[in-house]
Amino acid sequence: MSNxxxxxxxxxxxxxxxxxxxxxxxxxxxxxxxxxxxxxxxxPVRDPDEMxxxxxxxxxxxKEAVFPPTDVLFRWRQTKSKIxxxxxPATFPETVIVGARPCDAAALDVLDxxxxxxxxxxxxxxxxxxxxxxxxxxxxxxxxxxCTAVGLSPxxxxxxxxxxxxxxxxxxxxxLTPKGEALLERYKARCPDSDGPATRAAGVEEKVRAxxxxxxxxxxxxxETHFEDAFWKxxxxxxxxxxxxxxxxxxxxxxxxVDEPDGIDHGTRRRNWDxxxxxxxxLHASGHNPRKDQAARLRQRVLHKFGIYPSRFGEVLCxxxxxxxxxxxxxxxxxxxxAEIGRAATEEGGAR
Amino acid sequence: MQELKELAKKLLEEKQVSAxxxxxxxxxxxxxxxxxxxxxxxxxxxxxxCVHNLAAYLSPRRTQVAQxxxxxxxxxxxxxxxxxxxxxxxxLKREDVVLIGVRCxxxxxxxxxxxxxxxxTVAPRCLECEKREPALADHLVGEAKPAPPGNAAxxxxxxxxxxxxxxxxxALWTSLLERCTRCHACRQVCPMCFxxxxxxxxxxxxxxxxxxxxxxxFAWHLTRALHLAGRCVNCGECERACPAQIPxxxxxxxxxxxxxxxxxxxxxxxxxxPAPIGAYRLDDEQEFIL
Numbered sequence: 001m002s003n004x005x006x007x008x009x010x011x012x013x014x015x016x017x018x019x020x021x022x023x024x025x026x027x028x029x030x031x032x033x034x035x036x037x038x039x040x041x042x043x044p045v046r047d048p049d050e051m052x053x054x055x056x057x058x059x060x061x062x063k064e065a066v067f068p069p070t071d072v073l074f075r076w077r078q079t080k081s082k083i084x085x086x087x088x089p090a091t092f093p094e095t096v097i098v099g100a101r102p103c104d105a106a107a108l109d110v111l112d113x114x115x116x117x118x119x120x121x122x123x124x125x126x127x128x129x130x131x132x133x134x135x136x137x138x139x140x141x142x143x144x145x146x147c148t149a150v151g152l153s154p155x156x157x158x159x160x161x162x163x164x165x166x167x168x169x170x171x172x173x174x175x176l177t178p179k180g181e182a183l184l185e186r187y188k189a190r191c192p193d194s195d196g197p198a199t200r201a202a203g204v205e206e207k208v209r210a211x212x213x214x215x216x217x218x219x220x221x222x223x224e225t226h227f228e229d230a231f232w233k234x235x236x237x238x239x240x241x242x243x244x245x246x247x248x249x250x251x252x253x254x255x256x257x258v259d260e261p262d263g264i265d266h267g268t269r270r271r272n273w274d275x276x277x278x279x280x281x282x283l284h285a286s287g288h289n290p291r292k293d294q295a296a297r298l299r300q301r302v303l304h305k306f307g308i309y310p311s312r313f314g315e316v317l318c319x320x321x322x323x324x325x326x327x328x329x330x331x332x333x334x335x336x337x338x339a340e341i342g343r344a345a346t347e348e349g350g351a352r
Numbered sequence: 353m354q355e356l357k358e359l360a361k362k363l364l365e366e367k368q369v370s371a372x373x374x375x376x377x378x379x380x381x382x383x384x385x386x387x388x389x390x391x392x393x394x395x396x397x398x399x400x401x402c403v404h405n406l407a408a409y410l411s412p413r414r415t416q417v418a419q420x421x422x423x424x425x426x427x428x429x430x431x432x433x434x435x436x437x438x439x440x441x442x443x444l445k446r447e448d449v450v451l452i453g454v455r456c457x458x459x460x461x462x463x464x465x466x467x468x469x470x471x472x473t474v475a476p477r478c479l480e481c482e483k484r485e486p487a488l489a490d491h492l493v494g495e496a497k498p499a500p501p502g503n504a505a506x507x508x509x510x511x512x513x514x515x516x517x518x519x520x521x522x523a524l525w526t527s528l529l530e531r532c533t534r535c536h537a538c539r540q541v542c543p544m545c546f547x548x549x550x551x552x553x554x555x556x557x558x559x560x561x562x563x564x565x566x567x568x569x570f571a572w573h574l575t576r577a578l579h580l581a582g583r584c585v586n587c588g589e590c591e592r593a594c595p596a597q598i599p600x601x602x603x604x605x606x607x608x609x610x611x612x613x614x615x616x617x618x619x620x621x622x623x624x625x626p627a628p629i630g631a632y633r634l635d636d637e638q639e640f641i642l
Binding site: 032041060069070237238241244246256258260270273292293295326327330333 | 378415416464534561
């Protein structure tokens with residue numbers, strides 16, 4: 001299903017204004033500035049003019065719109081031996097994401113697999129259903145982008161309800177899902193029919209391809225047969241073991257559950273983002289840690305994304321956004337790591 | 353930098369050390385590197401983009417690095433202050449490490465983005481730096497360097513915050529710390545955050561809530577700042593590593609000022625200089641004791 005429409009920049013701003021006026025949450029890339037540093041982050045829009053749709057990739061991924069860094073599961077109150085549970089409301093506000101990166105929109109779809117697998121995560125799907133994703137084709141990339149190596153592209157429409165392609169003065173819109181159709185129905189007046197072919201920005205995809213040329217199947221085959229390889233230690237020595245890579249990742253979804261007292265007799269159960277690169281992640285109460293060093297933790301991260309997830313859900317847990325590379329203070333570089341694994345796989349010939 | 357490479361090779365050949373911890377050029381700029389063979393040494397570099405404080409790898413919690421054996425480490429003057437801190441606080445023995453001091457004229461803020469060193473790209477920590485080379489070093493390499501570009505107006509922001517009312521400061525830090533997701537990059541890159549079990553990881557009781565809400569974030573960042581008072585070497589790594597771009601250095605530099613004002617103490621690369629946190633002086637001010 002595809003319905004081609006067009007939308008001028010002024011009408012996009014007006015459409016966002018309409019949404020805000022109707023009480024809909026709008027999330028878009030915004031600019032933050034402090035101490036001479038600036039960053040683009042997805043955030044709640046208060047004024048359509050704040051949106052930065054042509055800037056660099058937001059530092060953090062879009063996942064927090066659906067899976068916030070901390071989320072209340074329920075509240076409890078204890079009176080003598082009795083515990084009362086107060087459920088949190090299971091309704092989620094209607095939200096429209098404007099200017100999602102294709103790698104971020106695809107990640108939501110990738111995560112639907114695990115979130116609806118053995119246990120259906122109501123918080124995830126509640127927000128997913130209330131959220132429409134308007135993706136925007138990438139017109140630029142940098143040295144860390146590698147979406148083309150994991151089956152996506154700067155114009156990948158996966159996970160998008162509308163896909164916007166920049167053209168002179170505005171956007172061509174592909175309306176891709178029933179949710180997208182419903183949104184269009186409300187704002188049809190601003191989006192006239194378009195018969196013109198969307199002109200894709202030339203050259204971006206080629207630049208991304210040049211960053212990394214590796215087949216995920218080859219990476220998987222090599223990892224699954226090189227569990228104890230010296231490579232892991234060599235590649236992980238510089239890692240500081242923080243959670244920055246996992247926290248900016250659009251597909252990392254591990255969480256920790258904590259009970260926090262808010263007073264003597266009442267408190268909150270929350271779930272918070274967690275990261276497999278930290279020592280504490282697998283530390284047992286006994287003091288034993290099955291992933292005893294950074295080599296084991298790096299292997300876990302790469303194995304989960306390129307081995308375990310594909311074995312369970314048929315696709316990699318990575319959309320090639322490159323955030324983990326950009327954000328790492330120690331220069332850990334997943335692009336270089338995957339390239340080296342790809343080279344080793346080719347040399348050993350076992351992966352073909 | 354041939355001099356550095358030759359020295360590294362010599363140290364390995366003479367078996368003075370089993371690895372050199374320095375910098376190499378990665379795809380996106382310089383990054384920490386461990387050279388364990390003579391040919392590895394040819395990868396070693398040093399320039400104004402080598403921002404990382406390598407002393408972080410010397411803390412005892414880096415078990416994999418410790419397994420490499422005796423290390424030689426490339427240190428700028430600021431990094432040497434961290435090495436001195438580790439020695440001062442009994443985390444490292446001076447004789448267990450060979451220090452290759454590098455002459456430094458300042459480094460950039462972002463090694464991946466900033467190519468040239470100028471007033472616009474210089475790292476904040478360099479603006480008041482008076483040391484072009486570390487005193488704590490076994491070897492010293494590189495040519496003499498000029499002072500870093502830029503002016504010493506780095507702490508205008510602290511002066512500005514000092515004029516604010518407590519309510520305004522609370523509002524400022526609430527908005528800054530709101531962005532923290534508790535990835536703990538600030539702690540992991542910090543050479544002085546070497547606790548085997550951080551107080552933020554303790555659960556019985558949970559002194560610091562792990563949730564990234566206002567309560568947890570304030571507890572974490574203020575506790576960390578207090579733990580670093582008189583210890584922070586002002587390498588700026590926490591601020592550089594923060595994916596949320598929180599200006600953590602403001603807290604640390606403010607506390608460094610307090611330590612200077614109250615105790616006349618500035619963090620140095622002399623490991624024998626007693627730090628206020630571990631020293632007792634009869635003439636310490638104690639007017640707050642009633």
